[in-house]
Each structure stands twice: as C-alpha cells, then as structure tokens.
Amino acid sequence: MPYPDRETFQSFLDDLLGMRFDYLEIGIPTEKPYYDGPVIRRTHRKAMEGFSFQYLKEVVNISVSRGKKNYALVYYNHFHESVDEFLDNIRDSGLDGAIVPDLLTDYYDEREYLSEQFRKRKISLIPFFTSSTPDRVIIEMLDLTDGWIYHGLQPSTGIRVPVSIDKMVARIRSLCGNREIIFGFGINSAETISDLKRYGADGIAVGSSLVPYIESNDHKGFSSEVRMLQGGVYD
Amino acid sequence: MYSEQNVDIIPEKWYNIVPDLPEPLPPPRDHDPENSSIDLLNRILPKEVLRQEFTSSRYEQIPQEVIEQYMQIGRPTPLIRAKNLEKFLKFNGKIFFKYEGATVTGSHKINTALPQAYYAANEGVQEVVTETGAGQWGTATALAATLNGIKSTVFMVKVSYEQKPLRKKIMNLYGAQVYASPSNMTDFGKKILAKDPDHPGTLGIAISEAVQYSLDHDMRYLLGSVENCVITHQTVIGQETVKQLETIGEKADTLIGCVGGGSNFSGFTFPFIKTDAEMIATAASEVPKFSRGKYAYDMIDTAGILPELKMFSLGADFVPKSIYAGGLRYHGAAPALSLLIRKGRIKTDEVGESQSLEAFKIFSKTQGIVPAPESSHAIATAINYCRNPANQGKTVVINVSGHGLLDLSFVRD
Numbered sequence A: 001m002p003y004p005d006r007e008t009f010q011s012f013l014d015d016l017l018g019m020r021f022d023y024l025e026i027g028i029p030t031e032k033p034y035y036d037g038p039v040i041r042r043t044h045r046k047a048m049e050g051f052s053f054q055y056l057k058e059v060v061n062i063s064v065s066r067g068k069k070n071y072a073l074v075y076y077n078h079f080h081e082s083v084d085e086f087l088d089n090i091r092d093s094g095l096d097g098a099i100v101p102d103l104l105t106d107y108y109d110e111r112e113y114l115s116e117q118f119r120k121r122k123i124s125l126i127p128f129f130t131s132s133t134p135d136r137v138i139i140e141m142l143d144l145t146d147g148w149i150y151h152g153l154q155p156s157t158g159i160r161v162p163v164s165i166d167k168m169v170a171r172i173r174s175l176c177g178n179r180e181i182i183f184g185f186g187i188n189s190a191e192t193i194s195d196l197k198r199y200g201a202d203g204i205a206v207g208s209s210l211v212p213y214i215e216s217n218d219h220k221g222f223s224s225e226v227r228m229l230q231g232g233v234y235d
Numbered sequence B: 001m002y003s004e005q006n007v008d009i010i011p012e013k014w015y016n017i018v019p020d021l022p023e024p025l026p027p028p029r030d031h032d033p034e035n036s037s038i039d040l041l042n043r044i045l046p047k048e049v050l051r052q053e054f055t056s057s058r059y060e061q062i063p064q065e066v067i068e069q070y071m072q073i074g075r076p077t078p079l080i081r082a083k084n085l086e087k088f089l090k091f092n093g094k095i096f097f098k099y100e101g102a103t104v105t106g107s108h109k110i111n112t113a114l115p116q117a118y119y120a121a122n123e124g125v126q127e128v129v130t131e132t133g134a135g136q137w138g139t140a141t142a143l144a145a146t147l148n149g150i151k152s153t154v155f156m157v158k159v160s161y162e163q164k165p166l167r168k169k170i171m172n173l174y175g176a177q178v179y180a181s182p183s184n185m186t187d188f189g190k191k192i193l194a195k196d197p198d199h200p201g202t203l204g205i206a207i208s209e210a211v212q213y214s215l216d217h218d219m220r221y222l223l224g225s226v227e228n229c230v231i232t233h234q235t236v237i238g239q240e241t242v243k244q245l246e247t248i249g250e251k252a253d254t255l256i257g258c259v260g261g262g263s264n265f266s267g268f269t270f271p272f273i274k275t276d277a278e279m280i281a282t283a284a285s286e287v288p289k290f291s292r293g294k295y296a297y298d299m300i301d302t303a304g305i306l307p308e309l310k311m312f313s314l315g316a317d318f319v320p321k322s323i324y325a326g327g328l329r330y331h332g333a334a335p336a337l338s339l340l341i342r343k344g345r346i347k348t349d350e351v352g353e354s355q356s357l358e359a360f361k362i363f364s365k366t367q368g369i370v371p372a373p374e375s376s377h378a379i380a381t382a383i384n385y386c387r388n389p390a391n392q393g394k395t396v397v398i399n400v401s402g403h404g405l406l407d408l409s410f411v412r413d
C-alpha cells in the first residue's frame, strides 16, 4: 500500500471494509519482493512513492474502527538493518502483527532474535510456511510464536503450478494442531477456496487477483470478484 | 541382473527430502523482475513433474507402469562387493558399489527420464526435448520417450557431439532427433554462433536451447538433473541400496558419489540422511564448484529462461575445460545438496582428470567394470579414502553412476 496512489487505494479500502472478512493484510512496499509474482512486484514499485508510517497509521485506524485485525506483510530484507526502529513503527501504527515471508529462507539464523523482538513489543510474528518448509522448522517456529499461521499455497504470489491441496493441508494441519491456518499465494478461484476449506483450512488470503480491478479503477468488478471468492469461503 | 527374483527391492515410493532438511530449501526466484519464470514452467514441464517439484509430501507413489518400466531397463541394479579392489588397496574394511551402469542405457539417468516421459505421454504430449552433455541423459530421454510412445529431440553439447559419435547413433536408434549445440535451431543458439562459430558449447547453453525449442514448438522439456523432482526420482538408487545392505546385514559408514548437477549423488545418499553415514560428494577439479563456487542464487541455464536457484555455482556462463567427464561440467549443484553441504552434513572432494583416469584404470582392472568417467571421480575419492589408515575397517559404498564403454576414446593405448 498505497497502490496505485493514496486516493485510489483508500476508495477500494472503503469498498473492502464494507464486506465480510477478519484480517486485513497490508503490504509494506519494498525494493526486493522476491517471493511475489510479477503482479504484486509491480505494485511494490509504485506504492513506494506514496508510503509513509504516518499514512499506514491512518489506514490501520480506519480498519480498526471497522472491527478488523491488521497485519503487515513485510520482507526482512527491507528492515533487517533497522529492526528496532521498524518494529516500533509497526507497533505504533496499531498493527496486530506482521508476516515476514523471507525470514526462514533467507535469514534463518535470525528467527529466534526476530520473534523475541516481536514478543517484546506485544505484536505477533505470523509464521510463514510453504511446502518446502521442513517439518522440524515448522515445529520450532510454532514454539517461537503464537497467533495464526500463514501457509503459501504456491511458490510465489499470483502464479499457479499444480498442487495436491488435500495432501498439503493434511500435512500442515498434522504439524500445527489447532492453530489457525490461513492459505495464500496464488488463490483466485472459489473452487480452490472450497477445496482448501473442505480439507481443513481456516481461512484464505487474496491479493493478486484483485489488483487488475484496482488498476482499471473498476469498483464493481472489484466487489464482485471479492464476492465470487467469498462464495468459496462462506458457501 | 535382469532376474525377476529381486524386483521387490524396487521401492514403491520415491523419497522427497525437503520436509526432512535442517533448514528451508530456498525457493526458486525469477531472474527477470517483469516476468514469472516459475509460471513459465507450466508451459515447459509436464504438470505432474511440476507438481512434484514443489510438493510438501515426503513420499510420492511410483506409478505401477513406471515400476514395470524400471524392471524392463534393469532395476533393481546390483550392489556388488568390490573384493578385488579391497585386496588391491590392502583395505581391511569393505567396499561395495551400487552399479547404475547396469541399466540398459548405461547410467542412472533413466531413473528420472522414465517417469518424466511417462507423465508427459499421459498428459497427451507428443514430443519431448532435452539437452545432453556426455550423452547419457540424451540416451536416457530417447529411450524413455520411445518406451512411452512419444518422440524426442536432443540438443547435445558440441564437443561431446564430436567426441562421442556412438552416443548420437544410439539416440538415433531410439528414434531421437539430435542437434549439436549451439545450433541454428533456436534464436539463442544462433546468437552464440554469430559471435563464435566454433563455440564448443556448454550444458548451460544446451539447456537454454532445449527450453527455448520446447516453448517455440509447444513440446515439453525433460529435466536431467539439479531440480528437486529429479532427485526425488533418483532416490530409487539409495532406497534399493538401503534394502540391499539390510538383506546382507551390512551398515554403510561412508557413501561416496560424483556430482555434475547432483542427481545421482543425492538420489543415492538422501535415503540415508537419517543415519550417521558419512557422505562425500566429488566434483571435478576442473569444475571446482565446491571450493571456488559461490553459494548464492544463480541461473540454471545460460539464457536465464528458467528460475534462479540458490546453489553452489561457478556462474551460468562458466565455460569449463573440455574434460572427458562431460557430465561433470555443469556450473552448479542441486539446491538441497548445496544446502546440506553448506550445513556440513555432506562433505566434498574435487578430483582432477589424471587422478580420475588412474581410478578408472584401477577399477577396470580389478573389478572388470569399465566405469563412466564421471563415476571414476567418485572411485578416485574412494580409493584415497580407503588408503587413509584412519579409515581402515570401514564399510564404504560407492555409487558407480554409469559405465564408460562408450567413452573409451579418451584412453590412450
């Protein structure tokens, strides 16, 4: 956020806040969003122009006032040199926590340190897992964190390679017990969503599939896309 | 070798090491920020192969048809005690070798060519494309394609094409169309030839050509090494070895294999990952990816069409000396293998051409099996290992990834 500019972003946020969902995931724009596909990568570049923590705080305030919980999605490569300052800003923005998708793959040795920094500030580090996260690493991260779990359905956002949803959900469920598991990355059909739900997912996160509507300033299309996807969730 | 008695040694499932790694496997990354090369894989690879590449499952069921094909091409391969070599080295431990040269195409490559061609054919693909360095992978692809009723095209690194005419003949016999790479068949090949008409070719270039050709003609590309699903398929080697050792009541202290892209070594050793066996991966000194390579994201192919992988690499434009072990000339090594080396679980060695030639001669003379030049590097490491007094009494298992009967031209009379 804010993509493509503050005004447009806010108008779509208004649409969204009138609809049914629990968590708002707010992308902090960065130079190197390695695990995002081309669509989200494009938004990062543009959004960097309009981003500030002051603005983030305003956005979070609006969302909080509508009863949502709010989480940042932020790459560790964006703040690993200024962890204290950055996490203070995240906390002060009123966010409930953050998802850090490159922590385990690119900064594995800092996982304990970073989770301690989150804990100290009473914000949640949302563990981010994919099908290539080893069992042992998952079990250890569950110990280092509380709160819900974000599981990548695809190797990066906005692309689709074939996956066995049943096996993937069963595996992560068997490791995570009752913790809330939310799937994201490349989800764009109600069918995938109802499959995920059927096999035991607690929620889904969408992003890339909404971007084209924002780009063409198509509010009607945006809302009907969200409703279409919600058909999979609340059917 | 082709007896029906031991077929229950062939595993029913392939083993995927990813869930058992000590750290997450760094995912592939796009080389070009404007495009998704991961998405492009949908147009390059058979769907099932792509699914297996990113699976979270520890085991994948091997289709019954593929098990039948494994039997037809000579699986299970034998595990042989190298008693003559032990005697020659005055080694008082035990040396075993798993002999992948006993497959009909003469190397381990057929283990993954069969399932990939099977999945492609199942999905209605008419023709598959690949590259080959030494010729082993091209041979395996050609046979796998014809056994599954589809056609194949192979881009063969030019030096090998010229050095190994017999390989080309065999591929033709199996029905493959073979081109020397760089070739005039793709834009990338043309670009390279325009700059240097005598370019000897590299595996990186040949991969680029094969991938581009598959995109241009809507065929599917078969992966010879490096990628995770290839290693998963190659675990038939290690799983058979585990059972064979169990049957004779032996336990491996040390496992040794050679590394080009890392598929035979990883397929051989990964099923032992939870044991305390020592593992040594041997590369060629002329391609010093372990001692001089960087552990970083790098391109798989020289053109950068495929996603980047985090691995030990000398750089995708590295042009190695034209050593006879063509299969070891690749610039990188599989990500899971690289990670385990990085973590210290797997040790490395690098062996030069003269030393591997020496090992080749010793092995031929003592065991009667002419090993592939690639495999001779692993044998050289094993010979040094067994000559070290500290290793007396150990049980050493070498993966002899192929035979060298078609590579004899390099032996001076």
Ligand SMILES: Cc1ncc(COP(=O)(O)O)c(C=O)c1O
Binding pocket: B107, B108, B133, B134, B135, B136, B137, B224, B225, B226, B258, B259, B260, B261, B262, B263, B264, B265, B326, B327, B328, B372, B374, B375, B401, B402, B403
């Ligand atoms: C006989 C043989 N061994 C080893 C290799 C090296 O490849 P990899 O490291 O993938 O097993 C090759 C590759 O062509 C080969 O033909």
